[in-house]
Amino acid sequence: MKTEILNSQNEEDFEKAVSILKNGGILAFPTETVFGIGADMNNESAVKRIYEIKERNFSKPLSLHVANLDVAKPYIKNVPNDVDILAKHYLPGPLMIIFEKTNLVPNYVTSNLNKVGIRVPDNEIFQQIANRFDGIIVATSANKSGAFPACSVEQVLKSLDGQIEGVFENDSIVAGLASSIIDISSKPYRLIRSGFISAEEMSELLNKQILLSDDGDISGTSKQMSKLNIIVVEGEREKILNKIKNLYEQYSKEYPDKVGLLLADGSEEKTGILKHTKFYGSINEIDHIVKNFFACIRAFENEKMETILVEGISREDRGWLVMDRICSYASDIITV
DSSP states (O other), rough: OEEEEEEETOOOHHHHHHHHTTTTTOOOEEESSSSSEEEEETHHHHHHHHHHHHTTTTTSEEEEEOSSSSGGGGGGGSSSHHHHHHHHHSSSSSSEEEEEEEETHHHHHTTTTSSEEEEOOOOOOHHHHHHHHSSOEEEESSSSSSOOOOSHHHHHHHHHHTSSSSEEOSSSSOOOOOOOOEEEESSSOOOEEOHHHOOOHHHHHHHHEEOOOOHHHHHSOOOOOOSSSSEEEEEEEEHHHHHHHHHHHHHHHHTTTOOOEEEEETHHHHOOSSSEEEEEOOOOOHHHHHHHHHHHHHHHHTTTOOOEEEEEOOOOOTTTHHHHHHHHTEEEEEEO
8 A cells, every 4th residue: 555645735635635535445634733533433344454553452442533522523422511611722723532422433433432532723724634534533543552653754754644634734844742631521530641731720611620641542641652762861950961971971872873963953052962862842932842852763773872861840830741752761760
């Protein structure tokens, strides 16, 4: 199979995308967070192909990706009034809401659970696909399970070329930070995956406590896997850079030319110009750090590095979201 690259400027390519879904194919598309792969919810063999392609455990459910929350209403029940508030503030956007499902959602989508995640991506390409497709798109991230998320067509193809029917090019920013997931199917509500939106922010909005949870049955928040030995150092910036420099000297003696550094812009003034150094950008540009982090890590993989030393950022404000995501791939986290 050849994976076709589709152009969002070409009207015919949107028709091809709809045809792929209708004919039981798998389509990759951008969202505001990461690239996703989707299939027709009512095509069981297509949905099961997503699991096979991703090498995903069948006990981990998929979610419904829709153009707006109204489209999802036949598939969810016992919807509290708080959903209107969440939708008004965050949808379309990087938030998945877990509802109790109706019988219209097949059990092979939800791994036999009685709940389902609904996602409304804030991306024009996805919105056009969803509005043209006469059905519901079941989707998840476009990468192998446990691997780094795909933030570009090139990264999708590196993992999935020849295994999916099509992928859309993207001109807008794909952030690399996964959506937040809130489960409102029971009370109290639970935030079961960290993302752009924090539990504190939603608690303040809804005027009620939202618990933190690591419900792997829904969120898949277990430790991410990487072949790289990723060491994140956090704390005071000067101490971080001194520690990274010492660790670099230590690891380089044992593994010459196999150690990479991932730093903020300007940090080389403290560490010196060390070999195999990459930069994720300004320490203040939170929205770009995660995307650049994954791009750099993929580059280190291509260069056959073994150990990567990462300069952590402050966890204040939205920094904790970035650190939460980065640290999920770390084999070691050092605080100085």
